[in-house]
Amino acid sequence: MTSKKTRLRAAFAMLAALALAIGVAACGSSSSSSSTGGSSGSTEAEGGGGAIAENPENGSVNLTIGSKNFPEQEILGEIYAQGLAAAGYKVKSDLSLGSETVAHKAVKSGAVSGYPEYASTALTSFFGLEPEEVPADATEAWEKANEEFEKEGLVAFEPTPFASANAVGLLKTTAEKYELENVSDLEGVSEKLSLYGSPECRERIDCLAGLEKLYGLKFKSFHPVDIGLRYTVLEKGQADLSILFTTDPQLSADSDKFVILEDDKHVFPSGNVLFVTTPKVVEEAGPDYEKTILQVQEGLTLEVVQELDARVELEKETPKAAAAAYLESTGLVG
CATH class of the missing domain: 3.40.190.10 (Periplasmic binding protein-like II)
Structure with missing residues (x-):
């Protein structure tokens, strides 16, 4: 743990x-910007650098x-x-x-x-x-x-x-075995791999339909599965590939186990x-x-x-x- x-x-x-680097840079630079009118801003820099400053005028x-x-x-x-x-x-x-x-x-x-x-x-x-x-x-x-x-x-x-979007996920060991980083890397490999996804995945452009139509991929098999089991099928070895979500917490907590492939053709919405x-x-x-x-x-x-x-x-x-x-x-x- x-x-x-x-x-x-x-x-x-x-x-x-x-944040520390931004703060140091801000301290080392001269302030040459001027207000564009109205009440003073609640931030110290237009681009978002520095702490949020309380503006009393906002209290109403x-x-x-x-x-x-x-x-x-x-x-x-x-x-x-x-x-x-x-x-x-x-x-x-x-x-x-x-x-x-x-x-x-x-x-x-x-x-x-x-x-x-x-x-x-x-x-x-x-x-x-x-x-x-x-x-x-x-x-x-x-x-x-x-x-x-x-x-x-x-x-x-x-x-x-x-x-937050769909993504093709897999075990890190599988990615290393086939040298996969991008979805396009599946070309010539996908025929050996099984894909699991939600039941509607067959028709969705950000799922099987898009992978086949826009990436030109063919898979060994596709199996519909409840989205709650999307990591389970990978861990149990049932799936080679599984449709995950880019913001899944498992991708942070278990980054040594799971990876997602880059949508290099920008197909997913x-x-x-x-x-x-x-x-x-x-x-x-x-x-x-x-x-x-x-x-x-x-x-x-x-x-x-x-x-x-x-x-x-x-x-x-x-x-x-x-x-x-x-x-x-x-x-x-x-």
């Missing part, structure tokens, strides 16, 4: 070092941050809520909104000020795109989603660095997170609102989110505690 916890802390250790603004009711979403909701509170806003949270449909209705009705949504979910569930129509590029997916959100009187801020809110809230909350949202999510790389998910799902920390640890380790809060 000690070695596993040590691995789980590696991502946060790197973040702490980065009440915000309710929502999220769907599963661990990764709850962690994100806590990060946004705690970051905004550090900027001086009066913040409440509602981290049990249920499905994306419920969360979508909540922000439209004003029940919550904003919530995190995956770009691919928004484009397919709300706006009717087929999975293969969702841009793999995070910026393109955000621009498309924001265009559609604006038609509904909503707005989506820029995406997180990490994406973008699952980067967008913070969805309303123009009314943006106007009432002032410039620190969007600035703080973007600042707290800047350090949310795939490795860091895997670590956060591992803390909550495997180590049984609360989302609130995991979010606080993230904000402290990045130097965003003291």
Whole structure:
């Protein structure tokens, strides 16, 4: 257990070092920037460097941050809520909104000020795109989603660095045996390997359908399996390959056992997170609102989110505690 916890802390250790480096660089540089008007910003640097500074002017603004009711979403909701509170806003949270449909209705009705949504979910569930129509590029997916959100009187801020998406996973020993790093490396090898995935995997572009159609791969066999068994089939030797999720905590906690292949053709739809809110809230909350949202999510790389998910799902920390640890380790809060 000690070695596993040590691995789980590696991502946060790197973040702490980065925060220190940013702080040193900031101290060594001259301040030549000027305000663009309005109230003073809640962050020390436009690009997100440095700690969040409390702005007393924000104290008159009440915000309710929502999220769907599963661990990764709850962690994100806590990060946004705690970051905004550090900027001086009066913040409440509602981290049990249920499905994306419920969360979508909540922000439209004003029940919550904003919530995190995956770009691919928004484009397919709300706006009717087929999975293969969702841009793999995070910026393109955000621009498309924001265009559609604006038609509904909503707005989506820029995406997180990490994406939560399907991925081809396997044991590290299998990857080493066949020298696999990218999905394209499966060419000429996939015919020897069995693939396991969810029952709908056959038809999904970010699953078997895309691997066959867009990568041109053929597998020895495909077996549908409950997603809760996606790691079990690898560990028991039933599957050579299994469809995993990029933010699975096992990829951080057991990084010496499981790996995922790089989607080098960018076939799988973008699952980067967008913070969805309303123009009314943006106007009432002032410039620190969007600035703080973007600042707290800047350090949310795939490795860091895997670590956060591992803390909550495997180590049984609360989302609130995991979010606080993230904000402290990045130097965003003291």
